[in-house]
Amino acid sequence: MSNAELDAIGLTIALAAITTILLLIFGTPLAWWLSRQKAKWPALVEALVAMPLILPPTVLGFYLLLLLAPDTAVGRAWYQLTGTQLAFSFSALVIGSVIYSLPFVVQPLQAAFQRVPEDLLKAAATLGANPLDQFRSVVIPLTRRSFVTAASLGFAHTVGEFGVVLMIGGNIPGETQVLSIALYDYVESLQFAEAHRLAGGLVVFSLVLLIMLYRQDRRDNWRVRA
Amino acid sequence: MNGLALQLDCPGEQHFRLQVDCVLPTTGVTAIYGPSGSGKSTLLDCIAGLRRPKSPGHVRFQGESWMTAETFVPPWQRRVAYVFQDARLFPHLNVQQNLDYAVSRRTHDDGPGMQQVVCWLELAELLQRSPAALSAGQKQRVAIGRALLSAPRLLLLDEPLANLDHSASQQCLIYLQRLTKELQLPILYVSHDIEEVSQLADYLVLLENGKIADQGSLLDLCGRLDTRLSHEEQAAAIVLGTIGQGDPEFGLTELEVEGQTLLVGLQQHAPGQRRRLRIPARDVSVCREKPLDSSILNILPVTVTEIQAQGSARVLLRLALGSQYLLSRITRKSATRLQLQEGDQLFAQIKSAALLMDSADNHE
Numbered sequence: 001m002s003n004a005e006l007d008a009i010g011l012t013i014a015l016a017a018i019t020t021i022l023l024l025i026f027g028t029p030l031a032w033w034l035s036r037q038k039a040k041w042p043a044l045v046e047a048l049v050a051m052p053l054i055l056p057p058t059v060l061g062f063y064l065l066l067l068l069a070p071d072t073a074v075g076r077a078w079y080q081l082t083g084t085q086l087a088f089s090f091s092a093l094v095i096g097s098v099i100y101s102l103p104f105v106v107q108p109l110q111a112a113f114q115r116v117p118e119d120l121l122k123a124a125a126t127l128g129a130n131p132l133d134q135f136r137s138v139v140i141p142l143t144r145r146s147f148v149t150a151a152s153l154g155f156a157h158t159v160g161e162f163g164v165v166l167m168i169g170g171n172i173p174g175e176t177q178v179l180s181i182a183l184y185d186y187v188e189s190l191q192f193a194e195a196h197r198l199a200g201g202l203v204v205f206s207l208v209l210l211i212m213l214y215r216q217d218r219r220d221n222w223r224v225r226a
Numbered sequence: 227m228n229g230l231a232l233q234l235d236c237p238g239e240q241h242f243r244l245q246v247d248c249v250l251p252t253t254g255v256t257a258i259y260g261p262s263g264s265g266k267s268t269l270l271d272c273i274a275g276l277r278r279p280k281s282p283g284h285v286r287f288q289g290e291s292w293m294t295a296e297t298f299v300p301p302w303q304r305r306v307a308y309v310f311q312d313a314r315l316f317p318h319l320n321v322q323q324n325l326d327y328a329v330s331r332r333t334h335d336d337g338p339g340m341q342q343v344v345c346w347l348e349l350a351e352l353l354q355r356s357p358a359a360l361s362a363g364q365k366q367r368v369a370i371g372r373a374l375l376s377a378p379r380l381l382l383l384d385e386p387l388a389n390l391d392h393s394a395s396q397q398c399l400i401y402l403q404r405l406t407k408e409l410q411l412p413i414l415y416v417s418h419d420i421e422e423v424s425q426l427a428d429y430l431v432l433l434e435n436g437k438i439a440d441q442g443s444l445l446d447l448c449g450r451l452d453t454r455l456s457h458e459e460q461a462a463a464i465v466l467g468t469i470g471q472g473d474p475e476f477g478l479t480e481l482e483v484e485g486q487t488l489l490v491g492l493q494q495h496a497p498g499q500r501r502r503l504r505i506p507a508r509d510v511s512v513c514r515e516k517p518l519d520s521s522i523l524n525i526l527p528v529t530v531t532e533i534q535a536q537g538s539a540r541v542l543l544r545l546a547l548g549s550q551y552l553l554s555r556i557t558r559k560s561a562t563r564l565q566l567q568e569g570d571q572l573f574a575q576i577k578s579a580a581l582l583m584d585s586a587d588n589h590e
Contacts, residue, residue, distance in 0.1 A: 122276050123314040125301040127376045128331035133302075137327070141318040 005198065007174045008182040015090070015178060016158040019097040023105040023154045024147070026098075031106045032135070035113035050107070052100045061167025064096050068168060088170045093178070096164040104153040112146030113139065145216065152213050156206060228252060230380070230412075231286040236279035238268045242436040244279075250431065250441075252288055252380070252412040257427030257444070259417060265436040266416040270382045273414065274308050275301035287380065304380075305333070307373035311385045313365040315357035321368050322353040328376040337377025338409065346408065347371045347401055363394030367401060374405070381413045387422060399425055420455065424448070424464055424504050425582050449551030451534045451544050456553065461542070462506040463553040464582070469499045478523075481581070484548025489523045490581050502582040507542060507553035509577040514564060516573045524576040528552060530568055533561065541566075545574055552576075 030049070034042055052060060068086045069075050078086040086092050116139050124134045140147070162180040169176030171185065179198055186195035229249040236244045244265040250256050258266050271277035273285060278298055285293040292299045307328075315324050329340060344350050347367045357365060366386050373381060386402075387395035403426065406413060417423050423430065423444070430447045432439040432454055440453045447453055448464045455461055470480030472492055479493040481503060490503065516525060528545035536542050541561040543554040552574055566572075 119310070119312070119314050120316060122301075123308070123310065124316075124327075125276065126274055126304075126306060126308040127328045127372065128302050128305075128333065129327075130300070130302045133331070138316060138318075 002194075004173050004177070005182060005194070008177050008179050008198075011090075011174070011176075012159055012178040012180075015093055015097060016155045018094055019101055019158045020105070020151050020155045022094070022098050023101060024151060027102060027105040027150070027154075028109060031109035032113055032139075034106070035110045035116075050103050053103050057100060057161065057163025058167055060100060061096065061164040064092070064099070064164065064168045068092050068095070087168060088172065088176060090169075090175055093165055093169045093176055096168050097158045097161060100161055100164050101154045101157045104157045105150040108146050108150040108153065109143070112143040116142050148216065149213060152209055156209050159202070159205070228288055230273070230288075230414075231284065232269075232273070233283040234269070234272050234279055234285070235281040235283055236268060236272060236277065238263075238265050238436060244268045244272070244436040246433075246436075246438050248431075248438055248441065250414070251429050254428035255406050255413045255415055255426050256429040256431060257415045257417060257423040258431045258433055259420065259423050260433035261418055264433045266418075266433055267384055268436075269433070270308065270384050270414065270416055273380070274306045274382055275299060275304050276308075302331075305376070305378050306380045306382060307376050307378035308382045309366070309369050309373045309384065309386050311388050313357075313362075313369040315360075315365055315368055315372070317357055320354055320356050321349065321360070324357065324368060324372050325349075325353075325375055328372045332375075332377045334377050338374055340375065343371045343374050346404060361394065363390050363398055366390065366398055370401070370405070374409070374411075378411065381411050383413060383415045385416055385418070387417075387419070395422075402426060420458065420460060420462075421504070424462070424502070445550070449544065449553065451532050451542055451553075456507075456534070456542055457536065459508075460506060461508075461553055461555065462504050463551055465503050465505065465547065465550045465552070467501055467503050469493060469495050469497050469501055471497060483526075484550055486526050486547065488526070488576070493581065504580045504582055505552055505576055506578065507555040510545075510552055510554035511556060511575045511577070512543065512545070512554055512564070512566075512572045513575065514570075514572060517575070520575065522575045522577060526552075526574050526576070528572055528574045530566060530570045530572060533566060533568060545572070547574070 034046060065087060066072070067074055070079065070085050070087065075086050120138055121134050124138050129137060160180065161178070162184070165176065165178055165181055171177050171181050179202060183195055183198040186192070186198065230252050231249045233247045234244055238244050242263065242265055246269065258269060260266055268277065272279060275292065275298070278293065282295050283293070284291065291297050292304055316327065319327060325340065325343070344353070347370060349368060349371055352360065352364055352368065357368070360368065370386065387398050390398060399422065406426065415423070415426055427444045429441070430444045431441040432447070434454060440447060445464050445466065448455060448462065450456065465483050467481040467483040467488065470482050470487065472479045474492060477492045478489045479491065481488045481490050481501070483503070488503070495501070526547055528547050530543055531546045531551070532544035534542045535558060536555070539558055541556055541558050543556065543566070545552040545554055554574060
């Protein structure tokens with residue numbers, strides 16, 4: 001395996017890991033908030049969260065590129081803060097990936113949170129647990145499996161990202177050249193043996209991850225009694 | 227300032243508004259009695275802080291404001307324990323861990339200890355089990371234990387026996403009675419079962435369509451004709467008596483009530499204990515002369531203090547027995563035939579009298 005390929009693998013894993021961690025940090029409160037809304041208007045927020053599911057990634061990438069360009073407010077603020085350009089950087093990839101993989105983390109969490117009975121939280125409250133304590137001591141243990149699912153899906157989906165990366169990251173080895181881009185490069189230059197290596201590896205990775213997920217899905221099925 | 231002062235105006239789950247303005251005692255057991263949909267659970271939710279009415283009002287516990295127009299103490303800071311109808315044990319924790327959940331969140335250490343609670347409620351056998359492996363009665367015992375272990379200042383019980391079968395609910399009732407004796411903890415007990423209420427309560431609040439129809443001591447309310455209780459089919463007076471001598475040969479025990487002797491089923495209790503006796507109105511008949519050869523054993527001299535027609539066929543009598551009262555439901559025809567009037571001296575024949583389990587009657 002070439003150095004460029006190893007770089008691409010390392011970059012992809014770093015991108016997916018950082019994205020997943022950020023999504024868990026920001027996606028969990030968002031999913032919790034959505035799961036506890038009784039009114040209809042959060043439908044707008046839900047729709048926005050779900051957008052990356054149906055939008056072509058290039059659409060998302062296009063708008064992100066415009067937003068992150070050096071002459072925009074975001075681009076200028078970033079430059080002032082860090083002294084580097086945002087577009088075509090690893091940071092831009094992280095921003096794009098977080099948005100792109102958002103529904104894969106938020107939706108399983110939201111569904112799991114909705115299954116946690118409000119009644120149990122009320123019981124916890126009368127036993128002296130404040131809301132954060134209720135979340136930590138009741139909600140998380142009851143939805144642990146969904147956290148694993150959400151993190152795995154977020155990670156896997158980020159690994160499989162292509163369109164957004166191409167639009168806002170370009171193809172800079174060691175900075176923005178992730179596996180899917182490297183694969184594209186190989187195919188473009190008709191290096192099919194190398195392409196097979198990367199493509200096959202991704203197929204195996206996805207398959208193993210999904211099998212592990214579904215196995216655990218079957219193993220511990222927590223259900224609230226009716 | 228003592229008591230639990232409530233002023234609430236709050237829409238309920240069904241088509242009623244909870245509108246109360248009252249002060250409830252914060253000693254002993256206060257029962258909130260009413261049909262389903264009368265606002266009992268909504269009332270408890272407001273007291274626990276699980277619900278905050280939008281309209282102005284207040285909740286004050288022994289002078290401490292839990293809710294006013296400006297302040298709202300959240301439920302986790304009120305130290306109000308709540309036992310729900312459906313137990314609500316945490317499914318991911320075993321029994322021991324459910325109990326620990328309450329202990330580890332205590333802010334004060336003046337409540338009963340783990341060993342004591344496990345002993346009172348006989349939970350030792352259950353500690354390692356998962357809630358899913360418990361019967362409904364066991365779940366409820368664990369829920370009660372968990373509530374006590376949070377060292378509450380007030381215990382709310384929302385129909386804790388409603389989901390239990392008869393024998394489990396009787397057993398649970400015995401546990402609850404033991405607790406009310408052992409603990410100096412004010413308890414609010416919501417129920418739609420008057421027999422349960424008669425066993426446990428010292429004070430009674432009658433809730434109807436979200437409003438308080440009446441409140442007072444249990445003995446007083448049960449012996450009156452002007453409450454909804456007297457119109458219920460199972461209307462019954464409750465009198466206090468002292469256990470006397472037992473008669474094992476006939477399986478009977480004497481009970482002294484207002485200087486008169488009643489015979490009830492044989493009791494294991496030591497003479498001298500004060501006990502409640504529940505006497506259903508439909509099991510009390512009256513006569514002008516004392517029958518000499520009746521099969522009914524309990525015939526007591528009483529004075530008619532009030533007569534109330536109930537529908538076209540029946541009449542309810544309030545009979546004074548010393549300073550206590552009996553109720554008697556007879557046909558209007560009998561009342562007319564006997565020409566009953568207030569002030570008449572009669573003899574009440576009591577066909578059945580159930581001694582209640584409670585033995586901690588220290589209120590008047």
